[in-house]
Amino acid sequence: MPTIVVEVMPKAELLDPAGKAVAGALRREGGHPFSDVRIGKRFELTVDGEVTDAVLEQAQKLAHEMLSNSVIEDVVKVTVA
Amino acid sequence: MPTIVVEVMPKAELLDPAGKAVAGALRREGGHPFSDVRIGKRFELTVDGEVTDAVLEQAQKLAHEMLSNSVIEDVVKVTVA
Numbered sequence: 001m002p003t004i005v006v007e008v009m010p011k012a013e014l015l016d017p018a019g020k021a022v023a024g025a026l027r028r029e030g031g032h033p034f035s036d037v038r039i040g041k042r043f044e045l046t047v048d049g050e051v052t053d054a055v056l057e058q059a060q061k062l063a064h065e066m067l068s069n070s071v072i073e074d075v076v077k078v079t080v081a
Numbered sequence: 082m083p084t085i086v087v088e089v090m091p092k093a094e095l096l097d098p099a100g101k102a103v104a105g106a107l108r109r110e111g112g113h114p115f116s117d118v119r120i121g122k123r124f125e126l127t128v129d130g131e132v133t134d135a136v137l138e139q140a141q142k143l144a145h146e147m148l149s150n151s152v153i154e155d156v157v158k159v160t161v162a
Contacts, residue, residue: 008123022124034127034128047115066103
């Protein structure tokens with residue numbers, strides 16, 4: 001069955017303690033060209049039937065209304081896997 | 082500065098309580114063609130300088146060694162944003 005992927009990230013201006021912890025571990029380990037790490041969520045929605053434009057729109061709506069908190073998060077992408 | 086995105090999902094055979102909770106809420110609400118929901122993580126790595134093949138390889142290594150737990154998770158994708 002087809003899958004729709006919804007990607008959600010914390011807003012840029014928001015502190016991301018978990019991301020900072022990973023970035024700090026990388027700095028201590030050294031030898032990495034990664035100066036910052038941010039951590040968000042990735043949802044896989046299994047679709048019953050075909051992915052039509054209407055279904056993709058429903059996924060968009062769901063992404064904003066149920067799968068993310070618009071105060072602290074941004075929906076980055078909604079794509080068919 | 083360029084960004085590399087690492088996407089990690091729980092292994093398929095693993096129970097995903099949070100995903101099940103969202104899927105249940107969708108069923109109760111009704112009118113959704115989504116029969117299952119799974120929730121994973123999305124990392125954004127900020128790269129100091131250019132993204133070369135070597136840097137992408139470092140991100141792959143990091144994805145498997147630090148950003149995911151190979152016992153319960155799979156690295157789904159490592160891409161340049």
